[in-house]
């Protein structure tokens with residue numbers, strides 16, 4: 001069932017099969033897209049192993065092709081021949097599909113070029129806030145018009161001579177930070193970014209790999225721009241680690257199944273991404289990390305989880321940016337744990353591929369969980385029986401689809417999930433991987 005028929009729904013029956021399993025997860029979505037952008041900019045060939053062939057990353061790659069990069073997929077590796085800072089004018093709008101990362105980061109890159117480009121995407125993407133990138137890019141000197149209804153995409157960008165700015169970010173966001181850093185590469189003078197809390201730092205690590213100097217102190221990043229000629233990046237060879245955000249689904253499923261032991265190999269363990277592991281430890285899960293040689297600047301390791309029972313916890317404060325994408329599956333963990341789980345300080349969840357607070361609360365409620373919605377999170381009373389026999393709509397949000405699929409494994413009866421083709425944006429092999437753990441997953445009408 002590698003490719004799901006788009007018009008069909010998925011029916012997930014309860015239960016996994018106890019046993020000992022090993023698996024790996026596809027490449028990191030955030031890192032893959034950053035690599036596509038920088039390899040497309042570099043001079044000469046880059047050789048990429050582990051690039052995520054999910055829809056988001058393929059859309060970002062196609063956008064770079066439309067801007068002049070050449071891409072060859074050998075199956076084993078992806079070979080990207082960069083433009084050497086000579087992006088070309090595309091004839092039509094670039095469609096980034098569902099990818100907020102691709103859109104926001106590419107907007108930053110395009111701001112440095114004297115091109116006129118429109119970035120667009122699917123209905124979810126075109127409903128996400130884009131003023132957060134418009135503001136700094138305009139301060140730097142680019143023209144950025146948000147032609148959607150409410151400060152949203154399609155985004156028209158006319159770039160050119162940029163100047164460095166000092167920008168205090170209103171929210172911790174790796175996408176906004178990376179957007180400004182990419183624009184800052186092509187600016188005259190210094191770009192200074194002040195972050196209210198630390199967000200994932202894949203862009204900074206990739207800059208370091210490519211020899212772009214960055215000064216970093218607590219909450220402050222400084223980059224000396226290279227002006228309109230841009231940095232002289234050479235093609236590079238890179239390995240992309242497994243995506244911890246994808247690993248999270250099977251980790252939680254296994255952690256809640258006594259008698260199941262699962263090792264997920266080669267997972268990226270960037271300190272800005274691994275807060276889910278601390279939360280699972282707090283909840284009483286047994287997760288052992290076996291470090292492996294890193295993938296360049298990105299640490300990596302194997303995760304072994306032993307199934308058992310979980311207890312509720314509180315999730316909030318500075319750890320939120322480091323597990324923002326894992327909150328839907330952690331809400332499932334909270335529903336399966338005994339006692340109360342509180343998620344707070346996570347208002348940003350309302351601006352993801354769907355309003356993940358509202359949708360998760362609705363779906364958990366439909367499955368009989370006592371959960372209340374707050375402005376910036378939810379409060380879950382876990383450990384009660386999980387009602388099955390329901391139909392849930394994933395609202396085209398991949399992390400909702402996969403979280404509710406895991407929840408369905410613990411229900412009293414099968415659950416039907418609709419609008420789940422979005423899973424292919426980040427984890428095309430998800431249904432197969434669930435089946436490898438013994439899940440009964442079928443297409444249905």
Ligand code: S3P
Nearest residue numbers: 030101172173174175176324325
């Ligand atoms: C991402 C950053 C996060 C995350 C998104 C990917 C990135 O968004 O939710 O899935 O690749 O930089 P924000 O930085 O907007 O919080």
